[in-house]
Amino acid sequence: MTHQLNRQDQELLRIVGEVLHYIWDPIGVAGVPQARDEYDSYVGSVFTLLRSGASDTDISAHLEQIVVNRMGLPGRKERSNEAASVLTDWRDYQAQVAA
Template sequence: MTEPDLTLYRIVDEVLYYLWDPIGIANSAGPRDEYRMYVPKVFELVKMADGPTLSAYLLSVERDRMGLAGHSASAHQIAELLLAWRVRIFEASSS
């Protein structure tokens, strides 16, 4: 992985744990690796997909894998944040 990819991968991990956190474990010192299984796919989508695709994936994880109702506004917000990080990281690396 390139340095920008590694940076983005780490940010995806942090955002999923501290900000997405659909089961609410970040504030209770929950297991740090709780969402790590989703990081590779989310990272791939952040690099290659658009906001609606990424948001739909996050929402499907909440509903289909976690059995939650899902929060589309939150999934959309997290998707937009991750895509903004992608732009920022790769713009910085190309200058």
């Protein structure tokens, strides 16, 4: 996927993976190097939301839906909110720098 994206989108895609692993981390594997790819299957949908201009609230709700409906875990709203905020801040920063 990354070879079809411009450099800015490649960087955002990488950041999404980092944020999901180190900040969102609903199953607590951030300290396990072998689990670095644990959340990779969610990166694409979050990246798409970011690129479409989704709000913190929309992204957080999407992350919560993944935790509850796909992982079958209790929600962790504060972690989803934090991850969403970091992601939208990064997206907005990239837009500023590119302008």
